[in-house]
Amino acid sequence: MSNKPAQLLVIEPANELKFVGPFCTAVSSYMRLTNPTEHVILFKIKTTAPKKYCVRPNCGVLEPKTTIEIAIILQPFIFDAAEKNKHKFMVQSMIMPEGDVSTEQLWKDVSPDDLMDSKLRCVFELPAETNQTAPGAPITATSTTTSQSANATPNKNESGVPVADTQYGGSGVSNEEDKDGLMQEVKKLRESECSLRHENLMLKEKLLRMRLDLENSAKEQQQQSSVSSGLGSGGSPSSVSAAAAAQYQNPYSPPQLANQQQMPIVYVAVAIAMAIFGLILGKFVL
DSSP states (O other): OOOOOOOOSEEESSSEEEEESOOSSOEEEEEEEEEOSSSOEEEEEEESOTTTEEEESSEEEEOTTEEEEEEEEEOOOOOOTTSOOOOEEEEEEEEOOSSSOOHHHHHHHOOGGGSEEEEEEEEEEOOTTTOOSOTTOOEEOOOOOOOOSTTOOOEEOTTSOEEOGGGOBOOSSOHHHHHHHHHHHHHHHHHHHHHHHHHHHHHHHHHHHHHHHHHHHHHHHHHHHHHHHHHHTTOOHHHHHHHHHHHOOOTTSOOSHHHHHHHHHHHHHHHHHHHHHHHHHHHHHO
16 A cells, blocks of 8 residues: 555545536536645646546646635536436645656656545535435435545445546546637638638629620610600601611711711712803803
């Protein structure tokens, strides 16, 4: 039997963590750690059911004469009063050595016999109006009480076989799981953004096509109205079509100014020729 050092931290509550239902939603409980010594103490919190709890913070550094509050959140689950819960928490701590050291490496290299351990059991209670068990008999987690002395006995399960301390896992939700969840959300948001941009481009293209169709239909209606107005005034279809053709001017065709000025020039030339012919004829007659 190893002689483990006594716990230097003051833990509140000392022996059990109470969770009050209903358990259809997340339920929180709190733990206070106080360092009454002159040493810097490292701490870490473990549980036998890491998937059911979220512990924040689950490890850290406690300066001398300081206190920290730990939030322990029980995830929603189906409460069964007939089931015996065996959830336990363990607070591990050690004095931080002097010098520039890595806390992560310290936890890897430290021997379990050099750690200060304190164990707490979990107690589940339901409100009076929803309590399914006998009055005054909460469902508690079966475990040993806080082991702070050197003569603490090993944990045992119902069959009497000792249970090693290695059964304690890490905190409920690790930082890696949180990071993976955030990365998945970012990926979904980026995919949604690309989809929205594609839909926006499709809508703009559809709007442009609708505008072109409206312009073409307006031109056709204008031509049809010109034809119908010509027929209503008694004109023949050929004259109406000619009038419609005359009204429509191709923007790419040259201007018709030369044709309009051609007839007056011919008249002037004929008049000049007749005047000259008259002068010549007058000389011969006289």
